[in-house]
Amino acid sequence: MYRLRSRLHKVTLWVYELMPIVVAFLLTTSTTYGLEMSQRSIAISNNLPGISTQYNVGFTTQANETLGSLEIQFCSNNPIVYLACIAPGGFNDSNAVLSNQSGVSGFSINTSLSNAYTIILSRSPSVV
Secondary structure, three states: OHHHHHHHHHHHHHHHHHHHHHHHHHHHOOOOOOOOOOEEEEEEOOOOOOOOOOEEEEEEOOOOOEEOOEEEEOOOOOOOOOOOOOOOOOOOOOOOOOOOOOOOOOOEEOOOOOEOOEEEEEOOOEEO
16 A cells, blocks of 8 residues: 555655646747748749749848748739738649759758758758
């Protein structure tokens, strides 16, 4: 009986000691959302259907911001970030190649997160 009571006491103390740590962890973890680039551009070199083309993507960052990944979405409906993107009919960027980078650089195409109308450019997060 004494052993059972001793074990229950130890388990109870462990739960009460661990619970504040678990609660603190849950309260301090959060999801991070990226900022929308206020100055951004995209230019296409050829808009004929069925032709491979080149896109020049540009953006301006705020000083002292941490930048890791970028999402480039090709939508037929609008460029508004919080509205659902409708993929253009027949569009497929699965064979995209990242050829040149200047300014903020070190990006590569994250093929595991990209799809036929979204390109995710990733790099190690760092302050720009």
